[in-house]
Amino acid sequence: MVMALSLRTAVSVVPPLLGELKGELGFTAATTGLLAMLPPLLFATFGLVTPILIRRFGLEKALIAAVVLAVAGQLGRATTDAVWPFLGLTAVVMAGYGIGNVVLPPLVKKYFPDRVGIVTAGYVTLLAVGTAISPQLAVPVAGATSWRVSIGMWASISFMVLLPWIMQFVRDRKKKSDAGTTAAAPSSAGAGSSQHLRPWRSPVAWGLAIFLAGNSAQTYVYFTWLPPYLSGQGVDAATAGTALAYFAILGLPVSLLVPLWVPRMKNPIVAISLFALCWATGHLGLYLSPLDGTWLWVTFAGLGQGTFATALLMVNLRSRTTHGSSVLSGFSQGLGYAGAGVVPLVFGSIHDATGNWTVSFALLGVCLLVMMTGAVMINAKRYIEDSAAEPASS
Structure with missing residues (x-):
C-alpha cells in the first residue's frame, strides 16, 4: 500500500x-x-x-x-x-x-x-x-x-x-x-518457474499491452493538455487547473470499485465498454461544448479512468502464477507506456499544424478504438501461460 x-x-x-x-x-x-x-x-x-x-x-x-x-x-x-x-x-x-x-x-x-x-x-x-x-x-x-x-x-x-x-x-x-x-x-516464480514465458507469443499479453496503451494515451493527454485547452477556450487558469485536479480525484472511486466488481463478471468487456462510453462522452463534450457543461464532461472523462484500474487487475486475472503475472505485467506496461508516451506530443503537434483541435480530438477517438481492440483480446478467460510457455532446458 x-x-x-x-x-x-x-x-x-x-x-x-x-x-x-x-x-x-x-x-x-x-x-x-x-x-x-x-x-x-x-x-x-x-x-x-x-x-x-x-x-x-x-x-x-x-x-x-x-x-x-x-x-x-x-x-x-x-x-x-x-x-x-x-x-x-x-x-x-x-x-x-x-x-x-x-x-x-x-x-x-x-x-x-x-x-x-x-x-x-x-x-x-x-x-x-x-x-x-x-x-x-x-x-x-x-x-x-x-x-x-x-x-x-x-x-x-x-x-x-x-x-x-x-x-x-x-x-x-x-x-x-x-x-x-x-x-x-x-x-x-510460482508454479510456472520451470517454464520460460515468451510474452510476444501470447494474444493475452499483446491484448493487455494494446489495452493499456490506448487507456494511458488518453490519460496522458488529459494531464498534459486539459488546462491549456480549457484556458484557450476562455476558462481562467485557476479553474482550468482545478478541472485537472478534479479529473485526477475522480480516479479514486473507480479505482476502489473496479477490483471489487470486475472479477465477478464473466465478460469484463461489459465494464470496460461502460468506462469507454464515459471516455467518449467526456471527449465529445469537451470538444463540442467546452464552456457549457465543462464539469459534466470532465466528470465523464474522469470516470473513464476505471480502465486503468481494470488493466492492472487483468494482469493477475489473466495469469496463473506469480511468474506469469510478473512477465505479463512487464510486457504490457513496457509496450503500453511506450505507445502512450508519444500521444500527448502528437496531440499538441497536430493542433499547432492545423490551428484547431478537430484532428487532435479525433486522435482520442483512435485511442479509444485501440483500447477496445485490446479489451476484446483480453475478455476471454485465458492465461499467458497457455500460449507463451516454453519449457526450460534441463
Whole structure:
C-alpha cells in the first residue's frame, strides 16, 4: 500500500513548481519537454527489463532496488543546482518507479492469492491518492519552505517502504533456512518457474499491452493538455487547473470499485465498454461544448479512468502464477507506456499544424478504438501461460 502511494508522487509534484525551476535551474522549452517524456520512457524501458530482474533476483530484491533508486534520485535532485543533473536524477527516480510499477501486481498474487481483488483495490486507490495529493501540496510547501523541500520530502514515503519489506525479506530467508527448501516460503516464480514465458507469443499479453496503451494515451493527454485547452477556450487558469485536479480525484472511486466488481463478471468487456462510453462522452463534450457543461464532461472523462484500474487487475486475472503475472505485467506496461508516451506530443503537434483541435480530438477517438481492440483480446478467460510457455532446458 505504501509503495503504491509513493509511485506517482515524484512525477506529479514537479509540474506545479516548473515556474521556480525554470528561474533557478534554467529549464527551457526543450528540457521541459524532455522532463515530461521521462516518466513514460523510463516506465516503458523498465517495464520490459524488470521481469528479467525478477526472474534472476526475486520480487522482493527487485522491489528493494526500486525503492533505493527512488529515494536516492529524489534526494539527489532536491540538492542539485543545474538542469541536466536534475534531469539525470529524475531518470533515476523514474527507473525505480518503473520497476515498482511492474512488481506490484505479482506481489499481490504471491502474498494475497485469495484476495487479489480487495488488495488491488487498495493499492490502485492509493496510487490515485498519491497522484492527486502531491501537486496539491507542492506549491504551499514550497511557499512555506522551498521547492527543494517540496520535491525531496516525498522520498520519506518511499523510504518507509523499505522497512516492512526488509523485515519480510529476512523472514522469508529464515523460513528457507529452517525448512531447507524454498517450498516453505512463497516462491517468486510460482508454479510456472520451470517454464520460460515468451510474452510476444501470447494474444493475452499483446491484448493487455494494446489495452493499456490506448487507456494511458488518453490519460496522458488529459494531464498534459486539459488546462491549456480549457484556458484557450476562455476558462481562467485557476479553474482550468482545478478541472485537472478534479479529473485526477475522480480516479479514486473507480479505482476502489473496479477490483471489487470486475472479477465477478464473466465478460469484463461489459465494464470496460461502460468506462469507454464515459471516455467518449467526456471527449465529445469537451470538444463540442467546452464552456457549457465543462464539469459534466470532465466528470465523464474522469470516470473513464476505471480502465486503468481494470488493466492492472487483468494482469493477475489473466495469469496463473506469480511468474506469469510478473512477465505479463512487464510486457504490457513496457509496450503500453511506450505507445502512450508519444500521444500527448502528437496531440499538441497536430493542433499547432492545423490551428484547431478537430484532428487532435479525433486522435482520442483512435485511442479509444485501440483500447477496445485490446479489451476484446483480453475478455476471454485465458492465461499467458497457455500460449507463451516454453519449457526450460534441463
